[in-house]
Amino acid sequence: MHAHEVRVETHLGPGLPGFNVVGLADTEVRESRERVRAAIINSGFEFPAGRITVNLSPADMPKESGRFDLPIALGLLLASGQLAPPAAEDAKPSTPGASLADMVLAGELSLTGALVPVAAPLVIALSVARDAPGATLILPAGSAEQAAWVPGLQVLSARSLADVAAHAAGAGQLPNAIPRPWPEAPPAPCLSDVRGQPGARRALEVAAAGGHSLLMMGPPGAGKTMLAARLPGLLPPLARGQALEAAAVAAMAGLPEALASQPPFRAPHHSASVAALVGGGGRPRPGEISLAHHGVLFLDELPEFSRRALEALREPLEAGRVVIARALYAAQFPARFQLVAAMNPCPCGWRGHPARACACTPDQVARYAAKISGPLLDRIDLHVALPPSDPDWMAAAPGEASDAVRARVIQCRDRQQARQGKPNAGLAGAELDEFCAMDDEARGLLVQAMRRLKGSARAMHRALRVARTIADLDGQDRLAARHVAQAVQYRRPSV
Ligand SMILES: [Zn+2]
Structure with a gap:
C-alpha cells in the first residue's frame, strides 16, 4: 500500500547506438524501450543517437508496469538537450517552465506519444502526499482525477508526452486535475x-x-x-x-x-x-x-x-x-x-x-x-x-x-x-485496568462469573471490554453490576 519513489537516471554517451534499462526491470519495463522510442519520434522530437543507459533505482526493488515510460522519455529529452527547463529555484513545479526537480511523474506512453492511465493512482497520490510534501504529481488524464481526491496535493493532468515537455519548457500549462465526483453509495439496508x-x-x-x-x-x-x-x-x-x-x-x-x-x-x-x-x-x-x-x-x-x-x-x-x-x-x-x-x-x-x-x-x-x-x-x-x-x-x-x-x-x-x-x-491489558473502573458489586460479580465459567484471562478481558461499551451506551463512567452482568452473558453459546 506504499508506492515507493523510484529515481530515473538517464545517461547519453558516445559509442554504438544502444538503449539499456538497468535496475531489476522486468519484461514490461524492457518493452518500454520500444514505446519510448516511438513516442519520442511521434511527439516531434528526435530519438537521441548514441549509447543510452537508463537506471531505475533502488535497484533491489522489483518494478513492473509501464509507469516509468514518461519519466524515461523526459530524461532522454533532457539528456539530449531537446528540453531545457529553468533552474530549480526559478519556478514552482506546477507553473509553466518549471524545474522537474520537485515533480513526481508516472505514465505509460502509447506509440503515438499519448499517455495511458496508470493502475492504482490513489495509492501513488497518498504516498506522494505523505512522503514528498510539496511535490507536484503529474499523471495521465484518467488517473489524475482519482489522485486529486487526496487533500493538500497538487495534481496536474497530462494527455501526452508533448504536453508534459511543453509544461517543463515553459511553453504550456498542464491543467489541474479536477477530482472525479464522489459517487453516492446506495443507503445501507435498514x-x-x-x-x-x-x-x-x-x-x-x-x-x-x-x-x-x-x-x-x-x-x-x-x-x-x-x-x-x-x-x-x-x-x-x-x-x-x-x-x-x-x-x-x-x-x-x-x-x-x-x-x-x-x-x-x-x-x-x-x-x-x-x-x-x-x-x-x-x-x-x-x-x-x-x-x-x-x-x-x-x-x-x-x-x-x-x-x-x-x-x-x-x-x-x-x-x-x-x-x-x-x-x-x-x-x-x-x-x-x-x-x-x-x-x-x-x-x-x-x-x-x-x-x-x-x-x-x-x-x-x-x-x-x-x-x-x-x-x-x-x-x-x-x-x-x-x-x-x-x-x-x-x-x-x-x-x-x-x-x-x-x-x-x-x-x-x-x-x-x-x-x-x-x-x-x-483496549488491552493495562488499558483495561485504567479505563474500566468499577464498583465493588461489579467486581464481585465479574470474579464470580469468571470462576463459574472457568474463564481465562482472555475471557476476563473480553468481558471487561464489552462491559465498558455497555456502560458507555448507558452514559456511565464507572462500570456497575448491571453492565458486567450483561457483558458476561455474551459468551460462547453452548452447543
Ligand atoms: Zn442437527
Missing part, C-alpha cells in the same frame, strides 16, 4: 427490516458501539445474515482519510476506485481460498479482510471455512494488517475490520428447535463445533444465540430504524475517543 430478535439486535448495537467482533449462532431463517448486513448502517460514516484508504485497497485489488462514506461490507463464501480471504498471489493483492478495512467482514457458516483460512485470520485480527512474504520483499495491506460470524447450532441447523427435529448424531455436533478453533473464538468479544424466528414477531410493529441506533453509536464512539483515543474493542 434495521427496521428485521422483525423480532431483540437480543441479537442489542448485541449488534453493542458491537457497533464498541467496534467488537460478533458471533451469532442460530437456526436457518433466524435472521443472522440480515442482521450482519445492517451493521455498516449502524457504524459512524467513514472520515475522508478512511474512505481514501478503503478506495486505495479496492484499487489494489483491481476493483473500481470509489469513495464511499459508508463502511465496506464484505461477505466471502466459505469456499474462499486462504489467498482470497487474507490476500496473496505472485503479485500480491489484498484479500477480503483488507477490502473490509474500516468496515465489516461477515463470515456466514463459520465452521464451513477451512481451518487454514480461519487460522490465517487470527494474526490480522490482532494486528489490523496482513503481511504477505515473497522471496524479494513483503507486501503489507491494512486489515482493520470488524468481524461478524454466523453459524448454525449443528450441521443440519435444527438442534434445539421447538418444532423441527435435529438429524445429527452427538458425534457430528461435536465435530462441527470443534471446527472453529478456540483461539479464534477467544478473539470474538460478543457471542450471542438467536432463537428460531417467532411467528408473533411478523405481526408486531417494525423495530427501531438504523438511523436512531447509529445516533447512539456515534455518541458512544465519541465518548471512547475522548477518553482513550480508540474504540473499546482495542
Whole structure:
C-alpha cells in the first residue's frame, strides 16, 4: 500500500547506438524501450543517437508496469538537450517552465506519444502526499482525477508526452486535475427490516458501539445474515482519510476506485481460498479482510471455512494488517475490520428447535463445533444465540430504524475517543485496568462469573471490554453490576 519513489537516471554517451534499462526491470519495463522510442519520434522530437543507459533505482526493488515510460522519455529529452527547463529555484513545479526537480511523474506512453492511465493512482497520490510534501504529481488524464481526491496535493493532468515537455519548457500549462465526483453509495439496508430478535439486535448495537467482533449462532431463517448486513448502517460514516484508504485497497485489488462514506461490507463464501480471504498471489493483492478495512467482514457458516483460512485470520485480527512474504520483499495491506460470524447450532441447523427435529448424531455436533478453533473464538468479544424466528414477531410493529441506533453509536464512539483515543474493542491489558473502573458489586460479580465459567484471562478481558461499551451506551463512567452482568452473558453459546 506504499508506492515507493523510484529515481530515473538517464545517461547519453558516445559509442554504438544502444538503449539499456538497468535496475531489476522486468519484461514490461524492457518493452518500454520500444514505446519510448516511438513516442519520442511521434511527439516531434528526435530519438537521441548514441549509447543510452537508463537506471531505475533502488535497484533491489522489483518494478513492473509501464509507469516509468514518461519519466524515461523526459530524461532522454533532457539528456539530449531537446528540453531545457529553468533552474530549480526559478519556478514552482506546477507553473509553466518549471524545474522537474520537485515533480513526481508516472505514465505509460502509447506509440503515438499519448499517455495511458496508470493502475492504482490513489495509492501513488497518498504516498506522494505523505512522503514528498510539496511535490507536484503529474499523471495521465484518467488517473489524475482519482489522485486529486487526496487533500493538500497538487495534481496536474497530462494527455501526452508533448504536453508534459511543453509544461517543463515553459511553453504550456498542464491543467489541474479536477477530482472525479464522489459517487453516492446506495443507503445501507435498514434495521427496521428485521422483525423480532431483540437480543441479537442489542448485541449488534453493542458491537457497533464498541467496534467488537460478533458471533451469532442460530437456526436457518433466524435472521443472522440480515442482521450482519445492517451493521455498516449502524457504524459512524467513514472520515475522508478512511474512505481514501478503503478506495486505495479496492484499487489494489483491481476493483473500481470509489469513495464511499459508508463502511465496506464484505461477505466471502466459505469456499474462499486462504489467498482470497487474507490476500496473496505472485503479485500480491489484498484479500477480503483488507477490502473490509474500516468496515465489516461477515463470515456466514463459520465452521464451513477451512481451518487454514480461519487460522490465517487470527494474526490480522490482532494486528489490523496482513503481511504477505515473497522471496524479494513483503507486501503489507491494512486489515482493520470488524468481524461478524454466523453459524448454525449443528450441521443440519435444527438442534434445539421447538418444532423441527435435529438429524445429527452427538458425534457430528461435536465435530462441527470443534471446527472453529478456540483461539479464534477467544478473539470474538460478543457471542450471542438467536432463537428460531417467532411467528408473533411478523405481526408486531417494525423495530427501531438504523438511523436512531447509529445516533447512539456515534455518541458512544465519541465518548471512547475522548477518553482513550480508540474504540473499546482495542483496549488491552493495562488499558483495561485504567479505563474500566468499577464498583465493588461489579467486581464481585465479574470474579464470580469468571470462576463459574472457568474463564481465562482472555475471557476476563473480553468481558471487561464489552462491559465498558455497555456502560458507555448507558452514559456511565464507572462500570456497575448491571453492565458486567450483561457483558458476561455474551459468551460462547453452548452447543
Ligand atoms: Zn442437527
